[in-house]
Amino acid sequence: MIRSRPYALRVLSAVLIVASLVFATALMVEVTSVHYQANVGETSHLEASALLLSDRYVAALHASSPAAPLVRGDFPAGLRLTILDAGGSAIADSRFDPGSITNRIADPEVKQAAAGDVGVAVSYRIESGQRERTVCVAIRDSGSLIGFAVASSPVGLTWQSASGTFSWALPLLLVVSSLWLVLALILVRMATRPVSDLADALERRSVQSLAGLAMRADVTELGRAQRASYALLQESEVLIEREHLQSSALSAVLDAVPQAIAILDSTGAVLSANTQFDQFVGADALPVAGRHIAELITLPECLAAIDRCVSEHQPQTVAAEDHGRYYSCSVHELDGKAFRERRALVVLEDITDAMTLPRIKADFVTNASHELKTPLTAIRGYLELLREEPGNAHYLDIVQRNVDRLIALSSDISLLSRLENRAPEIELVDVSKLQHDLAELFDKQGHETGVALRFSVDSEGRFLYGDRLMLLQMFINLIENAYHFTQTGTITVSATTDVSHIILSVSDTGQGIPARDLPRIFERFYSHASDHGRPGTGLGLAIVKRIVLAHNGTIDVESTVNKGTTFVIHIPKNLGPRRPAATSGQPSDTKREDL
Structure with missing residues (x-):
């Protein structure tokens, strides 16, 4: 007291x-x-x-x-x-x-x-x-x-x-100094007793003791310190209780999340983890907290991602495979302002089902396309036989056109599915050789329609890095699209260059595309009929855009109704070979390349 x-x-x-x-x-x-x-x-x-x-x-x-x-x-x-x-x-x-x-x-x-x-x-x-x-x-x-x-x-x-003089002065001074020192010690002891009581109460974090001190505090600096200490300890108790509630709520939220989540310190030791993480690593009797992450998971790609995140201070996301299962590992560096030192957040998730879904989808599309194409081809053969009988020509032409459209649609679906699941094989491509193949493919159609196919290839734009078969298919689709909407005039294929890109373009003098349709022309199955009433499959330009994106390029379109349309593709010069160059075969005699 x-x-x-x-x-x-x-x-x-x-x-x-x-x-x-x-x-x-x-x-x-x-x-x-x-x-x-x-x-x-x-x-x-x-x-x-x-x-x-x-x-x-x-x-x-x-x-x-x-x-x-x-x-x-x-x-x-x-x-x-x-x-x-x-x-x-x-x-x-x-x-x-x-x-x-x-x-x-x-x-x-x-x-x-x-x-x-x-x-x-x-x-x-x-x-x-x-x-x-x-x-x-x-x-x-x-x-x-x-x-x-x-x-x-x-x-x-x-x-x-x-x-x-010294014989009496010095002993007297020593005696007086000793008395003054003893008196000073007594007074200091008396003066510091309240401070000692306050320190004891603070060390025990006793709200009751501080409350008693605050009630009996006077107007001196010590009394003010007693009252302030009592107020601070009350606020501290409130903050601790609030932090405990927030920690409990956060733990409940993390346990409700289906992913396995762990927070690591700067050395890679686990500070905290949710229940899913414990189940993911199959935690034994030892607690997860305090153990190094390398002791708990055996995914080298994930451990490397954690090291890169800590060293480069950039988020990392990788996929890892272990015993036939696929896992996603995302690592984020937490804001240093919220912690005294840097922390890393690791999120693990089993994505085996998601990884196998694209393959299942591709297999289904391939099988369905094949199963559709086989009976349609047989139907087209029998239609040729029925055409020999008089009176059936008009109706057989209608059936023939729709069968051909279904076959083309089946081929385009199969092609688009393969493009989505296949990375380009980058090699040095000679545009002049593509020009030769395209001229052969469209020579007959040019003579039949009277629309000439012309080429303009600069010496600097002649060579580019890309997938030859994909680029050939891209030109085929764009030229087919141009013939589809052009009755007179010419179709021009050009290749130029700027500082960082090879610029490829296909332009025609056809009916053009209305402004309302331009934002949707690259959507799948979006199509509008030409002047002669022959709609396409709606997948040709979607395939073109997929090929351009696979080359890290961009595609733009400019069109004026009744004057023509121009597609402009920019392919980066710095792609470089990423895989061994594929051996290009002879030009195909069909207009659909087997990618």
Whole structure:
């Protein structure tokens, strides 16, 4: 329980602290003053000794007496006298042999004395091995500089002279400091007790304890911290509960999803997974969370997709096969803002049924087309026999046309099915050779209709990469479509180039396509009758578009009614060979290539 400190205790604490600081400061000032006075007194004493030595040296010179006796005698403890000549070399010294003393002309105190002042300095002396306070005065005779008188003493001598004061001041200062330290510890303990209680409550995350502290909080900063801590912990409890509810809801949603889903950390370890993932990997007694993804799945393509997603920071989707089953593996990198570090989302799904469906569809279309074509071919044969009887020609022509249309429709359905399930075999294709094959295929029809088939192939547009049989079928369908709607004029096939594409086009001078029909001409089974009333199967242009898309190309159409139509195909130059080039056979004598 936290109680507010009494007002008297606060005042007493402040008074004691201030008094202790003032007393300690006074002691420090007294000690400093005593030491300063000792330094000044010692310097004055040394200056007087140096001046006396200077006068005695001049008198000795006049009396032709030696200098050594001048520095010998009963001097105060610690006093050292030295006589230097005008060049700074020692002549006599009270403690050391002059020969062992280095030249002192460069010392600062000697320079000051040479300039006419009294030189004072504190420096380390090699011969004595200690720091000395030195006073130097110039020795002059008749105005001429003849030498220097130096008086010095150890620096510690001033502390010895002030030892009387220190003997009582320092112990007193130590006692006062100890008392102040003990008092400070007691006051700090008392002041930090509420903070300690607050820290204990926060560590225990005890809402009840913080509520009690907040109720008894005062208006101080500590009281504000107590109330704020209680509010924050309440908000934290609400957020934790909300996060728990959201986590439970997310887990329920993931468990309801039919796909197997796992979230990985940056090292590939599973952070969380839904029930379907546990079933997918056949989890044993060990939990999935915390285990590396490579321990759980054996799909090399999926593991490689995870590595690419992490390194390239791009979503990856691959299909993998394992023991006759097909699986889809999608990997997405989760937004780093939602997590402290990057996460990867892995979605696995069994797509065996979806993978086999196209093959089943293709087999059905092929079989159905074959089964339709066989009886229709037989019917067409018997119609030729019935045509020999008089009176049947008109009705037999109607039957013949519809049988032919059903056969063409069956062939187109089979062809479109094969195109959807077969990738192009890219090779270098010579358009001039396609021109030769197309000219042979449509030579008879050109003579019968009077509509000429012309070619315009540039040298740069002559060669392109593509599937030869697919491109030939594309031209066949476009030219057949042009003949279907053109009664007079010409049909022109051209090949040019731009910077990045081979441009192929088929244009005619026929009846054209109404604007309302242009958006739908590439739809399957969409057809409109020509002027002579012969509708097509509705699959020819759908086959053309499928072939263009298989070559990563585009197809556009421009048409004007009663003037003609132009189909323009752009095939990329950079397709390049993706498979070994298929051996092209001789041109077919029919207009439907067996792809």
